[in-house]
Amino acid sequence: MTEILILRSGFDFNGIYGFFDEFMPDSLDWLVFLITSLILAIVIINAVVLSTALLTWFERRLLGRFQSRLGPNRWGPFGLLQPIADLVSLLTKEDTIPEGADKPIFTLAPIVFLAPALIVFSVIPLHGGSFLGNLNVGLIFVIAITSINTLAVFMAGWSSLNKYAMFGAMRAVAMLISYEIPMGITVVAVALVAQTLGLSDVVLAQDIPYILVMPLAFLVFITAASAEMSRTPFDLIESDSELGAGYHTEYSGAKFALLQLTEFMAPIIVAALVTTLFLSGWRGYGPIPGPVWFVIKTFIVLFGFVWIRASWPRLRVDQIMGLAWKGLLPLSIINLFVVAIEVFIFNPGENGLSTTDLWIMTGVNWGVTIIAIFAIFNLLGQSKSERPVPVISPLANMYANTNTVKKITDLAEAE
Amino acid sequence: MYGLGLVKGLMVTAKNLVLPSRMMTVQYPNRKVGLLGLSKATGVPLPKLLLKDPITSVKSLLGMAEVKESLPQHPRFRGEEFSWYEQRCTGCASCAKYCPLGIIEIVTSESGDQMQEGQKYHLDKFDIDIGRCMFCGLCVEACPYDALHMGSGFEEGTYRRQDLVIDKRKLVSAKKTPSTWFRPQLASKKYDPHKGKNVKWDGAGRHEKPSLEQQQEKWAKR
Amino acid sequence: METDTAFIIDVVFWIIAVCTIFSAIAVVFLRDVFRSALFLVVTFIGVAGMFLLLRAEFLAMVQILLYVGAIAVLILFAVVLTRDVEQGSPFNGYIAPALVISGLILAGVIFVIINTDWNMTSGEIGSEELTFAFSETNIVGNIAELLIKKYVLAFEAVSIVLLGAVIGALAIVRRR
Numbered sequence: 167m168t169e170i171l172i173l174r175s176g177f178d179f180n181g182i183y184g185f186f187d188e189f190m191p192d193s194l195d196w197l198v199f200l201i202t203s204l205i206l207a208i209v210i211i212n213a214v215v216l217s218t219a220l221l222t223w224f225e226r227r228l229l230g231r232f233q234s235r236l237g238p239n240r241w242g243p244f245g246l247l248q249p250i251a252d253l254v255s256l257l258t259k260e261d262t263i264p265e266g267a268d269k270p271i272f273t274l275a276p277i278v279f280l281a282p283a284l285i286v287f288s289v290i291p292l293h294g295g296s297f298l299g300n301l302n303v304g305l306i307f308v309i310a311i312t313s314i315n316t317l318a319v320f321m322a323g324w325s326s327l328n329k330y331a332m333f334g335a336m337r338a339v340a341m342l343i344s345y346e347i348p349m350g351i352t353v354v355a356v357a358l359v360a361q362t363l364g365l366s367d368v369v370l371a372q373d374i375p376y377i378l379v380m381p382l383a384f385l386v387f388i389t390a391a392s393a394e395m396s397r398t399p400f401d402l403i404e405s406d407s408e409l410g411a412g413y414h415t416e417y418s419g420a421k422f423a424l425l426q427l428t429e430f431m432a433p434i435i436v437a438a439l440v441t442t443l444f445l446s447g448w449r450g451y452g453p454i455p456g457p458v459w460f461v462i463k464t465f466i467v468l469f470g471f472v473w474i475r476a477s478w479p480r481l482r483v484d485q486i487m488g489l490a491w492k493g494l495l496p497l498s499i500i501n502l503f504v505v506a507i508e509v510f511i512f513n514p515g516e517n518g519l520s521t522t523d524l525w526i527m528t529g530v531n532w533g534v535t536i537i538a539i540f541a542i543f544n545l546l547g548q549s550k551s552e553r554p555v556p557v558i559s560p561l562a563n564m565y566a567n568t569n570t571v572k573k574i575t576d577l578a579e580a581e
Numbered sequence: 582m583y584g585l586g587l588v589k590g591l592m593v594t595a596k597n598l599v600l601p602s603r604m605m606t607v608q609y610p611n612r613k614v615g616l617l618g619l620s621k622a623t624g625v626p627l628p629k630l631l632l633k634d635p636i637t638s639v640k641s642l643l644g645m646a647e648v649k650e651s652l653p654q655h656p657r658f659r660g661e662e663f664s665w666y667e668q669r670c671t672g673c674a675s676c677a678k679y680c681p682l683g684i685i686e687i688v689t690s691e692s693g694d695q696m697q698e699g700q701k702y703h704l705d706k707f708d709i710d711i712g713r714c715m716f717c718g719l720c721v722e723a724c725p726y727d728a729l730h731m732g733s734g735f736e737e738g739t740y741r742r743q744d745l746v747i748d749k750r751k752l753v754s755a756k757k758t759p760s761t762w763f764r765p766q767l768a769s770k771k772y773d774p775h776k777g778k779n780v781k782w783d784g785a786g787r788h789e790k791p792s793l794e795q796q797q798e799k800w801a802k803r
Numbered sequence: 804m805e806t807d808t809a810f811i812i813d814v815v816f817w818i819i820a821v822c823t824i825f826s827a828i829a830v831v832f833l834r835d836v837f838r839s840a841l842f843l844v845v846t847f848i849g850v851a852g853m854f855l856l857l858r859a860e861f862l863a864m865v866q867i868l869l870y871v872g873a874i875a876v877l878i879l880f881a882v883v884l885t886r887d888v889e890q891g892s893p894f895n896g897y898i899a900p901a902l903v904i905s906g907l908i909l910a911g912v913i914f915v916i917i918n919t920d921w922n923m924t925s926g927e928i929g930s931e932e933l934t935f936a937f938s939e940t941n942i943v944g945n946i947a948e949l950l951i952k953k954y955v956l957a958f959e960a961v962s963i964v965l966l967g968a969v970i971g972a973l974a975i976v977r978r979r
Contacts (some may be wrong), residue, residue, distance in 0.1 A: 195811075196810065196811035196814075199811065228598075231593075231597070231598050231604075232594040232597050232598050233597065234597045234603045234604060234605050234606075235604075235605065236604070236606045236608070239613055239644060242645075243643035243644050243645050244643070244644040245644075268835075268837070268838075271837070271838070271841070301860075302860065303860045303861050303864050303943075306861065306864040306865065306868060307864050308869075309868060310864045310865070310867040310868035310872060311867070313868055313871070313872030313873070314867070314871055314872065315868075316872065316876050317841075317871065317875060317876065317879070319842060320876065320879050320883070321841070324837060324879075324883060331626055332883070334881075336883070339876060339880075343872075343873065343876055346872065346873075350868075361942060364863075407653045470679075473591060473594065473595070474591075476594045477590040477591050477593065477594040478587065537582060539584075540583065543583055
């Protein structure tokens with residue numbers, strides 16, 4: 167992908183700024199800033215959108231193989247031009263707006279949906295620093311920006327003037343805000359162990375990948391992030407047989423193309439986040455450069471997402487809310503407590519936790535994970551309801567043991 | 582044990598991904614082949630293929646080479662084009678009478694001045710409208726001379742609805758690969774119409790036209 | 804880079820300030836309730852931009868996370884569940900008293916702003932805590948220390964308010 171080649175040259179904000187600053191007069195520094203930002207914006211947007219197109223192809227092929235069929239393989243080598251065919255078909259469709267709907271809000275909703283997804287990618291570290299340098303509140307930035315898409319869902323549902331779209335939007339928003347909380351608490355636990363909030367520093371602090379140190383946090387984060395992306399098994403919003411199509415019922419044409427783009431961009435961003443927070447980002451072995459390791463790990467996480475989508479059934483909305491509030495929230499709080507106690511005991515100084523401390527935490531945390539999952543799901547899971555003993559209905563065989571049978575047989579014998 | 586069902590579900594789809602026996606797609610009409618598949622399908626060994634046709638080999642490495650593939654059908658499959666043997670047909674129009682949709686149109690005229698028993702009518706018109714046909718095969722069941730058989734193909738699409746009416750000329754000149762439906766004489770010979778061999782008119786029927794001696798004996802005993 | 808781009812920081816400040824004030828006015832004067840809620844969101848984002856200009860990135864991010872991510876959603880839910888919300892919020896007859904009272908409040912705020920010493924690190928407002936809190940490194944840790952050590956009463960009072968809200972919500976939806 168394009169970002170690998172670009173990042174080999176140390177292409178980050180300071181690098182480009184320094185390059186341009188050399189031959190521009192000092193008073194035009196704002197122009198240098200502007201040019202740098204424009205170049206970075208073009209690079210980021212191109213990289214992310216191309217990756218999204220590649221992800222649509224990858225997901226459709228892989229989903230097909232998981233379902234004993236081939237994915238699209240007609241257009242271009244191995245079907246690689248299929249995203250372009252999809253794009254052309256979406257863009258040539260008629261762009262309808264419901265009559266009487268709020269036109270500005272209807273048009274703005276896909277844009278408000280897309281913008282946070284593009285912004286988040288700029289702070290993810292691919293090699294050393296990220297595109298925006300080392301933002302020292304990167305973790306909260308990510309959580310804050312991904313919480314804006316609830317607004318977009320609301321806007322889309324409300325401005326459609328369609329009460330089913332409104333229902334779908336409200337259910338979707340309820341789901342999204344319920345799952346932000348375990349996600350945020352898990353991220354706080356990661357920040358505790360890494361002793362920093364910046365994403366590049368989180369990667370640097372992972373001598374052991376945090377998936378081993380905090381497996382409970384990893385599981386909770388993956389589940390919460392799947393729900394944030396409205397991906398199976400939480401995709402009741404776009405399940406085709408329920409509620410029309412949820413909040414994007416009335417969208418078609420280019421606006422729908424934007425919504426689909428964001429929907430496929432979300433797994434890439436969440437996979438990149440998971441790689442950064444839990445799988446030690448761009449750190450790897452040997453001669454393979456850092457960004458390639460990042461891409462490999464993101465690919466593995468995406469494979470996991472597609473595998474889950476192909477295998478597991480969809481949850482009902484009450485099961486989803488129960489899982490968030492009764493399952494994931496206590497688990498994430500337990501994880502935070504245990505990690506906080508451990509960090510307090512080890513009392514790291516300036517250099518953060520040492521590797522031995524991390525190994526001890528690993529051992530303790532795995533035990534805590536298994537105990538916590540068993541405890542929470544036993545205590546707060548859905549209680550098995552008693553199956554009622556079947557009572558034979560008196561109507562089951564109406565004429566058995568009645569006088570009618572006797573009368574019929576008597577009549578037959580008489581004749 | 583919590584999570585065991587989830588893992589079992591994942592294993593089911595993993596088996597679908599990995600085992601080649603689970604890939605059930607029939608890529609009709611063109612199957613995309615790789616390099617080995619291309620050499621196996623065309624029967625040309627691999628090095629000669631690379632030398633003789635480098636462009637197709639490169640295309641097959643890119644996954645863009647195609648090989649024709651058809652859906653395998655049962656020999657008794659009631660296909661679209663009908664196999665009609667002119668030599669056996671007498672113009673009795675039983676097929677037209679049995680057809681529940683009435684799409685067979687037969688116009689006959691006398692052949693010769695005084696027709697004898699055992700002589701055939703001259704067929705002016707024999708049209709079957711496969712645009713409306715439901716391929717029930719009742720016409721084939723009705724034919725007493727085994728002249729009409731169901732076909733074995735399904736690729737009869739045309740661009741105009743009028744072209745879907747098969748007339749007598751087309752029936753005569755078509756390839757005769759009759760389906761073995763309601764024709765036990767063909768089934769007992771283990772004939773498979775999809776292997777492509779034609780059946781001649783004298784091998785397609787149960788009854789043969791009696792010879793003159795047999796006919797005279799029948800009239801004599803009447 | 805800081806001193807060279809002072810001009811551009813001024814331009815950015817004016818842009819953000821004008822947008823924030825304009826959307827705040829739109830919140831009050833728009834007829835359609837949903838749109839005024841959306842302009843409130845723009846106001847929140849403008850305030851977050853102001854925090855960024857004051858070099859308080861953590862507060863800016865927390866502002867977006869809480870206000871835009873949660874409180875704005877709450878306000879939108881309330882707007883959506885209101886009956887007859889398509890009729891909008893018409894003007895009522897209280898314009899004159901509203902102008903008088905808001906004029907008085909505006910005068911009071913301007914008076915306070917002009918007479919305050921805004922020097923952050925020394926002077927009346929600037930005490931050791933603010934110096935301590937706005938140091939470049941470990942902002943989050945210092946804010947947390949302040950919350951737990953000095954302002955712990957306010958912190959706990961807020962959490963009791965939240966607990967009251969949760970209990971109230973449960974009491975409302977409890978099945979009889």
